[in-house]
Amino acid sequence: MTQSLLHQILDYANRADPYPIYEELRKSPVHHEADGPYVISTYYEIRSLLHDPRISSDARNLASNAAEPPAGAPSEESTLPPGFLKLDPPEHDRLRRMTNRPFGPPHSPHRVDGMRGELHDIVTGLIDGIGDPDRIDLVEQFSYPFPVTVICRLLGVPREDETRFHVWADTLAANLDPDPDADPAERDKGAQDARMQLGMYLAGLIEERRKNPGEDMLSQLATAKGDDGPMTTMELLSTAALLLIAGHETTVNLITNGMLTLLRNPDVLQRLRADPRLAVPIVEELLRFEPPVQLVPQRTTLADIEVRGVTIPKGASVWLVLASGNRDPRRFEDPDRFDPDRPDIQHLGLGSGIHSCFGAPLARLETQFALAELARRLENPRLLEDPPPYRQNAVLRGPRRLHLTCDGIRP
Amino acid sequence: MDGDGSLERLKRDGRIVVVGASLAGLRAAETLRDKGFAGSLTLIGDEACEPYDRPPLSKQVLLGRASAERTALPRLRALDATWRLGRAATGLDMAARRVRLADGDEVPYDRLLIATGVRARPWPNEAEADLDGVFVLRTRDDSAALARRLDAGPERVLVIGAGFTGSEIASACRERGLPVTVAERGAAPLVGALGGVVGAVAAEMHREHGVDLRCGVMVTALEGDASGRVRAAQLSDGSTVETDVVIVSLGALRNTEWLAGSGLGAGPRGIACDAGCRAFDIRGIVTDDIYAAGDVARSPHALFGYQFLSLEHWGNAVSQARIAAHNMLSESTDRLPHMEVPAFWSSQFGVNIKSVGIPSMGTEILVSQGSLADHRFLGVYGYQGRVIGAVAFDHGRWLPFYQELIETTAPFPPPFATVDRRPEGQRPLDADFPDPSIPTHGPTVTLSGYSPADRRMTFTPAH
Ligand SMILES: Cc1cc2nc3c(=O)[nH]c(=O)nc-3n(C[C@H](O)[C@H](O)[C@H](O)COP(=O)(O)OP(=O)(O)OC[C@H]3O[C@@H](n4cnc5c(N)ncnc54)[C@H](O)[C@@H]3O)c2cc1C
Numbered sequence: 001m002t003q004s005l006l007h008q009i010l011d012y013a014n015r016a017d018p019y020p021i022y023e024e025l026r027k028s029p030v031h032h033e034a035d036g037p038y039v040i041s042t043y044y045e046i047r048s049l050l051h052d053p054r055i056s057s058d059a060r061n062l063a064s065n066a067a068e069p070p071a072g073a074p075s076e077e078s079t080l081p082p083g084f085l086k087l088d089p090p091e092h093d094r095l096r097r098m099t100n101r102p103f104g105p106p107h108s109p110h111r112v113d114g115m116r117g118e119l120h121d122i123v124t125g126l127i128d129g130i131g132d133p134d135r136i137d138l139v140e141q142f143s144y145p146f147p148v149t150v151i152c153r154l155l156g157v158p159r160e161d162e163t164r165f166h167v168w169a170d171t172l173a174a175n176l177d178p179d180p181d182a183d184p185a186e187r188d189k190g191a192q193d194a195r196m197q198l199g200m201y202l203a204g205l206i207e208e209r210r211k212n213p214g215e216d217m218l219s220q221l222a223t224a225k226g227d228d229g230p231m232t233t234m235e236l237l238s239t240a241a242l243l244l245i246a247g248h249e250t251t252v253n254l255i256t257n258g259m260l261t262l263l264r265n266p267d268v269l270q271r272l273r274a275d276p277r278l279a280v281p282i283v284e285e286l287l288r289f290e291p292p293v294q295l296v297p298q299r300t301t302l303a304d305i306e307v308r309g310v311t312i313p314k315g316a317s318v319w320l321v322l323a324s325g326n327r328d329p330r331r332f333e334d335p336d337r338f339d340p341d342r343p344d345i346q347h348l349g350l351g352s353g354i355h356s357c358f359g360a361p362l363a364r365l366e367t368q369f370a371l372a373e374l375a376r377r378l379e380n381p382r383l384l385e386d387p388p389p390y391r392q393n394a395v396l397r398g399p400r401r402l403h404l405t406c407d408g409i410r411p
Numbered sequence: 412m413d414g415d416g417s418l419e420r421l422k423r424d425g426r427i428v429v430v431g432a433s434l435a436g437l438r439a440a441e442t443l444r445d446k447g448f449a450g451s452l453t454l455i456g457d458e459a460c461e462p463y464d465r466p467p468l469s470k471q472v473l474l475g476r477a478s479a480e481r482t483a484l485p486r487l488r489a490l491d492a493t494w495r496l497g498r499a500a501t502g503l504d505m506a507a508r509r510v511r512l513a514d515g516d517e518v519p520y521d522r523l524l525i526a527t528g529v530r531a532r533p534w535p536n537e538a539e540a541d542l543d544g545v546f547v548l549r550t551r552d553d554s555a556a557l558a559r560r561l562d563a564g565p566e567r568v569l570v571i572g573a574g575f576t577g578s579e580i581a582s583a584c585r586e587r588g589l590p591v592t593v594a595e596r597g598a599a600p601l602v603g604a605l606g607g608v609v610g611a612v613a614a615e616m617h618r619e620h621g622v623d624l625r626c627g628v629m630v631t632a633l634e635g636d637a638s639g640r641v642r643a644a645q646l647s648d649g650s651t652v653e654t655d656v657v658i659v660s661l662g663a664l665r666n667t668e669w670l671a672g673s674g675l676g677a678g679p680r681g682i683a684c685d686a687g688c689r690a691f692d693i694r695g696i697v698t699d700d701i702y703a704a705g706d707v708a709r710s711p712h713a714l715f716g717y718q719f720l721s722l723e724h725w726g727n728a729v730s731q732a733r734i735a736a737h738n739m740l741s742e743s744t745d746r747l748p749h750m751e752v753p754a755f756w757s758s759q760f761g762v763n764i765k766s767v768g769i770p771s772m773g774t775e776i777l778v779s780q781g782s783l784a785d786h787r788f789l790g791v792y793g794y795q796g797r798v799i800g801a802v803a804f805d806h807g808r809w810l811p812f813y814q815e816l817i818e819t820t821a822p823f824p825p826p827f828a829t830v831d832r833r834p835e836g837q838r839p840l841d842a843d844f845p846d847p848s849i850p851t852h853g854p855t856v857t858l859s860g861y862s863p864a865d866r867r868m869t870f871t872p873a874h
Contacts, residue, residue, distance in 0.1 A: 051811040053780055053789075053829035089780065089831035093787070106761070303827035314828075354808045 004033050009295075009321075010394050016387035018294065018397070019336065022324035030310040037297070037317035038310075043328035043348065045307055046320045050353040054303045055318065057355060058088045062300045063315025083242030085355065086298060092354065094228050099239050102220035104361060111217075112361045115153070119366060122149050123373045133409050135384065138402040142370070143255040144170070147248035150366060155240060156209065156216025161201070168198040173249050177391040177400075202240050206233060217243075247359045253292035253398025254363060255370045258283070260402060261290055262371065263383045265338050269375055276372035281340040283367045287326075287349030289338050294323040294397045296351065322348040323397075381406040421521055422740055425450040428510055428518050430500045431526035431666070432456025434464070434484060435705030435728040439524050441487050442736035452492040453518055455510065457499035460551065466725055468554035469576050470758055473583035475562070479555035500527075503673040505692070508700065521700065522739045525670075525682060525690065526732065528706040529663035529723060534571075539633040544641035545657045548576060560656055561587060568592070569644050569654040571630050573600035575757045577660030578613065582759035585620045592623040592652050594630050594644070597845060605766070605802055607843025608776050609790060612783050612804065616760040625650075633657060663723060665707050675701065681709035681721045686748035688735035702739060704731035710749060714818065714858060715769055715799070724755045750858055750866065752814050756807070762786055765807040768800030768817040775839040777824045780831045781806055789813070792842060793823030818858040 008014055008021045022041060025031055029042040040046050049055055084095040101107045126142050136142075148169050152162050175191035178184070206222050213219035221236055231239065262269040262282075272278045299318040304311050312318060325348045327335040332342070350357035357363065374381075384403035391400045427443060429436045432454040440452055456462075463482040471477035495512065502511035509517045531547035534540035544565075546557045561568070561584065568584045570577045573595035584591045597603060599610030600617060617624040629647040636642045644652045670677040675698070676691035677683075682703040683691045688710065690701040703710075705728035709721040730751040738746040757764045773792025781788035781804075789809055792800035797820045801813035816825065824839045860866040 048812070048815065051809055053809055053812060053831075054827050056830055090785075093831075302830065305827075352808075356808070 004036075005031060006033055006036050006039065012390070012392060015390035015392075015394065015397065018323070018394075019327060022321060022327060025321065025324055026328060029308045030312070032310070037319045038312045039319045039321060040307065041321045041324040041328075043325040043331035046322065046325040046348055047352055049299070049307070049318070049320060050348075050351060050355075052305070054301060054305050055299050056088050056302050057086055057092070057298060059086065059298060059300070061088075061302060061315065062317060063313075066300065066315055066317045083238045083246075085242060085246065089354065095231075095235060095239060096354075096358065098224060098226065098228050098231055099221065099243075099358070101224060101226060102217045103358075112365060115150070115362070116365070116369075118153055119150065119369045120373075122146060122153075123369050127373060127377050127409065130409060133379075133406045136404045136406070138259055138374075138404060139252065139256055139399060140401070142374070143252045143259075143402075146255065146370060147251040147366060150362070151244055151247050154216070154362075155205075155218045155243065156214055157205070165198070165201070168194040168201070169244060169248065172198065172245060173252075176245070176249060176396065177393040198241075198244075199237055202237055203233065206236055206240075243359070247362070249396055250292040250357075250359075251363050251366055253396060254283075254286065254367050256399050256402050257290040257292065258286050258367055258371050259374060259404075260383070260386075260388065260399060261286060261338055262375065263381060263404070264386070268338070268340060269381075272372060272375040276376065278340065279368035279372040281342075281345070282371060283364055284345045284347070285338060285340040285342060286367070288332070288342075288345050288347030289326070291323050291326060291347070291349035292396060292398060293349070293351070295319050295321040295395055297395060322351065377410045378404075379407040379410055418740070418742060421450065422448055423450065425521040426453070426519060427451070427522045427524070427739065428453045428455065428520035429524045429526060430455045430510060431524075431528055431705070431707070432458070432494065432496060433462050433526065433528060433705075434725065435526035435528070435732040436524070437462040437484055437732075438487075438729050439526065439704060439732035439736040440490055440492055442733045443740065444488060444490060446737060446740050448740055450521075452490065453495060453520075454492050455495045455498070455500050455512065455518065457497070457513075458550065459497035461494075461496070463551050465549070468551065469548055469579040470583065472554045473558055473561065473580060474586055475558065479551045479558065482551060499669065501669050503670055503675060505674050505698070505701070523701045524732075524735055524739070525677075525701065525703045525707060526705045526728075527666035527669070528728075529665050531659070532661045532664050534633065534657075534659045534661075536632070539635075539641075540659070541639075542633060542635040542641040542657075543639050544655050545633060545659065547659050548580065549663070557656075557658065561589065565589060565654075565656040567652070567654045568656045568658065569594065569630075569652050570658045570660055571644075572660035572662070573597075573613075573617070573624070573626075574603065574660060574662065575601065575755075575759075577658070578617070578759045579757060580658050580660060581617060581622050582620065585622060585760070590623070591621075592625065592654065593617060594628055594646060594652070595624070595626045596629050598626055600624070600626075602843075602845060603771065605770050605790075606773070606776060606792075607845075608783070608840055609770075609802060609804075610843075612786055612788075616762060616786060620760050663706070665721075667707065681707050683719060684708055684710045686711055686713065686750070687738045687746045688731055688749060689738065702735040704728065704735045712753075713748065713750060714752065714820075715772060720753070720769070722753050722755075724753060726754050727751065752817055752858075754810075754814075762804050763807055764802065764804055765810055766800060766802040767810050767814045768792065768798070770800035770802055770842075771844060772799045773842045774844070775823065776842040777839040778833070778836040779825060779829055780809060780836070782833050782835060791816070791823065791825060793839060796823055797821065798823045798825065 005025055025041040029045050031039040084092045103111055130136055130141050148166050157165050171190055171194035209219040209222045213223045297319045301312050301314050301316050303314050329335050350360045381404050384405055388399040388402050429440055462484045464484050467477050467482050472479045499513045500510050501513050509519050511517050531549040567590045570581045570593045573593050578600050581591050581593050600613040602610035630644050631647050632645040633641055634643045641657050665681045667677040674692050676693050684703045685697050688702045688704050689697045690703045691697055706723045709719045711717040712720050731749050734747055734749040752767055754767045770792045773794050775793040777791045778788050779791050787805040789806045790802045791798055798816040803810050
């Protein structure tokens, strides 16, 4: 029997190139298999639903008989951490607003921009440390450590603690992406330990920052006294965890997918080397072409909703396949072509609506820096395997390793 | 001209003149070039500077976050145009197809776009309007002058009129810590655009931020001192406000006087044109070579009972400009109607306000998300059982959904559950507009599709 489309999406065999399956899926914009979620795959429909107040992000609104995702589907725990991401207004709005105060405009318009110097230094340090140019694993040596270090600086994790912090973060991130060969019990235990230790570490840090606040985000969150009142310690912990995990797991993939795409499009890589400003449209097109969050599996309906002639019943589970919408030929001309010169890249790569990516300005800047510097410094880089091995995860999709070689590393 | 090659000739070596070199004028000119117009292009503007953006003038500029001189509109492409800036058009000869300029020059055209916008309505008493310290806010110079005066730290600012611009000015003054009085003839700020229910929220916002808000009163006179500086204002309730800066924010007048006697259907309410931005002459016959776009245009909107709407909205100016430019270079069957759903934004007292549709056509309002008391909510306006508009206070990301309801003439009140519906949102309220304009009963039109190419209009005749 041929596999259902849903199973094909989740099937690891299709991880390296899920796009033909999405194309199949778009033939019925609302795809529903018995006992499965309602899967939305076309651009305009996804965008509408992202702005639809009849759609909830809170799993408590799922009907008890709502479709169980098929085995192997990303479960609640294995996708993104809780926090305001999985809440509806007004709770969502309050927490997101409070988190935004020390992060973005209007209250902190310079926070992200002010990190330029630091981002540059971190990128330079990591590239300097690559060592042997013959065999580089970009994920391990660059894409991974970069965003974690950035999050540390943003939250105000002291330098001397960064190593410990990295270990916990890596363990947790690895747990988001189950390695099929690892013993699941052991893995879970490791993750639980890491979560515990990280939680205790953060709680300690929060206490410390309440007494001696600094300029970092954690201090500002811990001492905020706006219209919304203070954040409780639990709220602070779940918010910090959200920033940590969502903020780096996605950026790792964006950077790695980015380098992979550039190596497959050497003319674009060449242009970027000549003009680092091209990083801006390249990252936008990347978010369309290879978005790190492929689909949003945690939505449910608060009412019966009609989409393209199909009535999705109240309480149903709805998946929005962002990566498929991004390649919808009704919206983008020649959608399977990577083309940073597109005049109008209004992609769904960072979502849209109230849950649109909180860290977007930072993720964009990190990836722009990363790709421009890699392009400039790696001499004649080539892929050693194509496609590279992918992570297990179908939602947060990206290479597990990206092995490259180059003729040398420019100063 | 259809099919006889004249359109090709126009595109190749025709003459297109744009009067009004601001937002609509610039965007239209760019679109003309985008669409392959290779002939001569002339932009005529009475302001001496290149096109600039107005929304920041009452926001960032007054707050000192941007300088008035640095609000130039971004150029979306090279234009290769003749710019005649700093001189006004003073007349139009429709038969000879010429625009007359203040310096006596005449500019011939094959196609003309009029985008002369509006100007601030001045204080009616000229002597009082001339007092030092009395301002209006429409242009870059107005804004720069006002910002300078606010920098000097006046004792008290009086804003006359609490529409969007007046409210934004009051908000900026409070953010600078200046004492502000706002005098509004209506029952609340923004009441004309958004009704009394939302107006009450706006009034709270003013008061919470320390504005001395006086509603239901008119300013009857401005008083100057011996040196000709404003020093006080008399109010219709008999009170006096001592003030050294007055900003007159009483709406706008359309820049159509220069068309008087031309035979074009232009007057105080704007230039009447069809949905394709082609201007009417005074006989009600549509011209083929004269177009209007932006704040000065007044055109029927299919979605709102074909009412002739004049909208002083940034997005409207851009989209009409593009439609006008497209239609100028198209055969009649290829012309596009301007069907954009009206949309507007404002920001004041730290709140981001956005609206879609025509809230002022609504008779009822339902607070479908959030809460009025929090000043964070979404209000849906209903008219004759359908959704006609929506307003968001710090809830803008939901608006595309409500826009779709408007486009598809969805029933009002919306019957479904939404996130964050509060008890107050269970039932519609009287929207409480001072003078509801009741449009005539007419056929129903719905819009569908997304990209301009697959956008469709469905017509259901009235019964
Ligand atoms: C302070 C302020 C704040 C605003 N804020 C917002 C906002 O937040 N959101 C929003 O949606 N909209 C806002 N608007 C409205 C928006 O700016 C206008 O809708 C838009 O500028 C209209 O563009 P236009 O090109 O039609 O007209 P205008 O920008 O008015 O341009 C018309 C031009 O024509 C010139 N002109 C007039 N007569 C002649 C003549 N006879 N000959 C030659 N030239 C002539 C004028 O001097 C002017 O330069 C704001 C406007 C102002 C003034």
